[in-house]
Amino acid sequence: MRAEFPEFRLGTVLATSFTGTLSERRGHPVERIPTPHRLVDWLAVNGLAVDSCTTAQLELARELRESIHAAATAAAIQDALPASAVQVINDRSTQGRAAAILTPEGHRQWRLSSASSVEDALGVIAADAISIIAGERDGKLALCASPTCQAAFFDTSQSRTRRWCDMNTCGNRQKKARFNANQRKNAGQSGAKPDDDATARYSNTP
Numbered sequence: 001m002r003a004e005f006p007e008f009r010l011g012t013v014l015a016t017s018f019t020g021t022l023s024e025r026r027g028h029p030v031e032r033i034p035t036p037h038r039l040v041d042w043l044a045v046n047g048l049a050v051d052s053c054t055t056a057q058l059e060l061a062r063e064l065r066e067s068i069h070a071a072a073t074a075a076a077i078q079d080a081l082p083a084s085a086v087q088v089i090n091d092r093s094t095q096g097r098a099a100a101i102l103t104p105e106g107h108r109q110w111r112l113s114s115a116s117s118v119e120d121a122l123g124v125i126a127a128d129a130i131s132i133i134a135g136e137r138d139g140k141l142a143l144c145a146s147p148t149c150q151a152a153f154f155d156t157s158q159s160r161t162r163r164w165c166d167m168n169t170c171g172n173r174q175k176k177a178r179f180n181a182n183q184r185k186n187a188g189q190s191g192a193k194p195d196d197d198a199t200a201r202y203s204n205t206p
Contacts, residue, residue, distance in 0.1 A: 006032045008042055009166055013154045015129035017046065019069040020151060020165065022062075027148030033061070039118070048098075048110055048121035057118040064092045064122050068129045072152035075133045076141040089126045096123010146170040 009032070011017040021032040021042060033039045036053035039061055043050055053061075067088035074081050097113040098120040112120040131137055132154055139156040144165035153165040164170040 005034065005038055006030050008032055008045060009169060010045065011153070011166070012156075013128070013132065014046060015068055015125055015132055016072065016151070016153050016165075018042075018125050019065055019072065021065060022069075023151065023169075024148050025069075026150050033058070043118070043121050048112070048124060050112065050118050050121055051115040053116075053118050060092070061118065061122055063088055064126060068125070069152060071133055072129065072141050073143065073150075076143050076152050081133070089129055092119070092122045093126035093130060094123075096120045096126065098124045144170050 009017070009020045009023060011020065023030045023032065033042055036055055036058045039058050040050055040053045067082075067085035070082050070085040071089060073079075074085075096119055097117070098110045101109050101111050103109055110121075110124050114120075132139075132141065137154070139154045140160050141152055142155045142160075142162065144151045144153060145163040146165075149165060149170050151165040153162075155162040
């Protein structure tokens with residue numbers, strides 16, 4: 001029976017979705033690509049299917065992930081980009097040999113040089129990161145407001161005031177925490193117990 005792994009936190013931006021394969025970096029980190037096969041799964045979901053992945057390729061992927069996270073975080077706070085992170089991103093970008101192709105439906109797909117070329121897939125991710133960090137895309141890099149997350153994400157909202165990397169996870173968790181804190185505060189002031197039914201109702205709200 002196949003082991004259960006943490007679910008992927010998928011987004012619309014390839015590079016920052018990739019950095020999200022390690023979440024809760026400031027709390028209890030969750031590794032979402034713990035094995036080579038799990039990286040294969042993530043790449044397939046993101047249109048970069050490969051047949052296999054070695055342990056060495058998984059390490060390359062994690063090195064790129066952490067480099068993108070470091071560079072994107074620096075860019076979000078308008079700090080100098082870490083030279084070592086820039087070097088890794090550039091190396092992965094130049095060593096990849098993926099080609100963009102057009103489908104009959106008018107969509108872009110990536111064609112890798114071989115069925116097992118994880119390096120090609122990493123090149124696509126690195127190039128995506130470069131386009132974001134260099135400011136070539138319409139949006140801005142920001143950091144998640146969750147104190148246990150603080151992941152870099154690409155804000156494409158009209159107002160550019162998005163606070164959470166993902167509303168369904170970090171956003172709802174922080175809203176629930178504030179709600180529970182207010183319940184406890186109000187209960188303390190009145191001497192009554194928190195409304196457990198109200199807490200349950202809020203917890204089940206999407």
